[in-house]
Amino acid sequence: MANDPDNAPIGEDPQIDSLEQRIAAARKTEDARIAKDHVPYADARSGAVGIASTMVGYPLGGIIVGFGLDRFVFGTTPWITIGLMFLAFIAACIQVVRSNSNRAG
Numbered sequence: 001m002a003n004d005p006d007n008a009p010i011g012e013d014p015q016i017d018s019l020e021q022r023i024a025a026a027r028k029t030e031d032a033r034i035a036k037d038h039v040p041y042a043d044a045r046s047g048a049v050g051i052a053s054t055m056v057g058y059p060l061g062g063i064i065v066g067f068g069l070d071r072f073v074f075g076t077t078p079w080i081t082i083g084l085m086f087l088a089f090i091a092a093c094i095q096v097v098r099s100n101s102n103r104a105g
Contacts, residue, residue, distance in 0.1 A: 050099065054092050062088025 066081030074080060 051096050054095050058088040058092035058095070059085050
């Protein structure tokens with residue numbers, strides 16, 4: 001069977017080799033393009049959690065700091081609390097826009 005002429009290796013066609021090389025190169029290029037454009041589900045979810053925590057955490061921090069300043073330092077309840085809450089909300093919006101522009105670009 002080892003000397004069987006019907007099972008002898010046939011010389012490869014250079015055009016087929018060239019085609020296989022071009023297909024492999026095209027697959028590699030396409031895989032790289034998909035990997036660059038594709039955002040994994042876990043990455044998108046972590047981005048959503050980051051946005052939610054920013055939109056809740058900044059104003060909450062502004063309320064806590066403002067309440068402490070109003071109540072224990074200046075005695076101007078509720079004005080510093082309200083002002084810091086709005087400033088923190090604006091800062092949270094700016095932070096979300098910046099993080100999304102960095103993620104997209």
